[in-house]
Amino acid sequence: xxxxxxxxxSGFIIAILVSLSIHIVMLQVxxxxxxxxxxxxxxxxxxxxxxxxxxxxxxxYLAKDKLSKKSIIIQSIIVFLLYSMLKEVLIRANLMEGVVxxxxxxxxxxxxxxxxxxxxxxxxxxxxxxxxxxxxxLFMVSILITCLFQFIVEPMLNSLFAPIIxxxxxxxxxxxxxxxxxxxxxxxxxxxxxxxxxxxxVIVYYIWDNIAGKAWQKVVSIGILICLIKGALFPLFLFTxxxxxxxxxxxxxxxxxxxEFLALGILxxxxxxxxxxx
Numbered sequence: 001x002x003x004x005x006x007x008x009x010s011g012f013i014i015a016i017l018v019s020l021s022i023h024i025v026m027l028q029v030x031x032x033x034x035x036x037x038x039x040x041x042x043x044x045x046x047x048x049x050x051x052x053x054x055x056x057x058x059x060x061y062l063a064k065d066k067l068s069k070k071s072i073i074i075q076s077i078i079v080f081l082l083y084s085m086l087k088e089v090l091i092r093a094n095l096m097e098g099v100v101x102x103x104x105x106x107x108x109x110x111x112x113x114x115x116x117x118x119x120x121x122x123x124x125x126x127x128x129x130x131x132x133x134x135x136x137x138l139f140m141v142s143i144l145i146t147c148l149f150q151f152i153v154e155p156m157l158n159s160l161f162a163p164i165i166x167x168x169x170x171x172x173x174x175x176x177x178x179x180x181x182x183x184x185x186x187x188x189x190x191x192x193x194x195x196x197x198x199x200x201x202v203i204v205y206y207i208w209d210n211i212a213g214k215a216w217q218k219v220v221s222i223g224i225l226i227c228l229i230k231g232a233l234f235p236l237f238l239f240t241x242x243x244x245x246x247x248x249x250x251x252x253x254x255x256x257x258x259x260e261f262l263a264l265g266i267l268x269x270x271x272x273x274x275x276x277x278x
Contacts, residue, residue, distance in 0.1 A: 004275040011271025012197055019264040020193045026256040028180040035253040037239050044238040048231055050146040053121070055228035056083055057142045060125055061132075063206035072126055080122035085199035086230050089114055092192040099188050100181075103173040110165055113157035120153060121145070196261075200226050200268040208272060215273040219266055226265030232257040 026032040037045075060067065060079060067075050084090040094107035101107075128141050177185055204222055211218045227233040236254045243250035 007271055007275040008201070011268060011274075012194075012201065015197045015200070015264055015267040015271070016190060016193050018267060019197070019260050020190055022263055023256050023260045024186065024189070026252065026259075030252075032252045032256055033245065033249065035235070035239065035243060035250075035257075037235070037243070039244065040239045040242045044242070046146070046150055048234050048238055049150065050143060051228055051234055052231040053125075053146050053149075054139065054142040055225055056121075057125060057129075057138050058225065059203060059207060059229060060129060061138060062210045063203075064129065065210065066206050072123075075126045076119070076123040078122075079125060080119045082199045082202060083122060083229065084115060084118050085195045086203070086226065087118075088196055089118075090195060092195045095192055096185075096189060099185055100175045100177050101173040102176060103171055106168055106171040106173075109168050109171075112164070113154070113161040116161075117149065117154055117157050121149060124148075196230070196264060197268065200264055201272065203229075204269045204272045208269070208276075219269045219273055222269040223262050223265030226268075227258065227261040230257075230261045232261040 027034065056079070059082075067078065070078070081090065089111055094111050097107040098104040124145055128145065132138050132141060181189070203226060207222065207225075208218065211221055213221065224233065236251065236258050240247070240250045240254050243253060245253060
């Protein structure tokens with residue numbers, strides 16, 4: 001038991017350092033630009049959102065044996081927490097915006113509609129799985145839920161929260177720190193990256209036994225699944241043509257997050273596999 005704990009804790013630290021360092025080195029040392037996806041049309045963005053939600057459905061399908069022992073509310077909360085943490089929007093993104101701008105409260109207020117949307121999504125996912133009997137139904141339901149959230153739920157939540165966010169907009173600040181960031185930004189960046197790493201380990205715990213194949217095949221499969229849930233795998237292919245950069249610069253801009261979360265998924269699952277042998 002002690003050896004397993006040591007392996008998992010080592011994997012936790014290494015996953016934080018290696019995964020985030022891919023992004024940090026590409027951004028600050030190599031000079032790769034942060035991707036500006038504001039010009040990406042609706043269809044590629046919608047397709048990437050669907051792939052993320054589909055991957056979340058696949059996670060739940062694989063984790064159902066363990067999750068179904070809990071109440072619907074607890075299941076929904078677990079799915080919500082894992083999705084929000086892997087997306088880095090529960091704490092990390094808001095806290096890091098506070099670090100860079102010194103506007104500590106406003107980022108959390110601004111995140112309200114997104115987090116509530118993720119909670120509704122988690123509940124809808126758990127409930128819908130009672131009606132999914134075949135794999136093709138999983139695909140169809142995930143498409144339906146993606147469209148409902150894109151065109152109905154998210155606009156309603158944004159509209160609902162708009163007056164609240166506007167009333168606190170005076171708390172927003174412009175960034176006071178610019179690239180390259182110093183230790184006062186990098187230290188909290190590494191510390192808060194614990195959020196997606198914890199989520200990744202919990203995901204591995206829930207699905208490891210239900211993935212077919214040898215250990216290395218499971219590691220690769222989980223790495224891809226975690227990258228998909230994050231929504232970081234396909235922007236490399238879907239968003240790159242729309243970035244206002246040269247092709248090689250656009251690829252480098254998008255691939256930094258693809259590599260970051262592939263590394264995160266592979267490292268967490270690899271250390272989990274190692275711990276199971278002890």
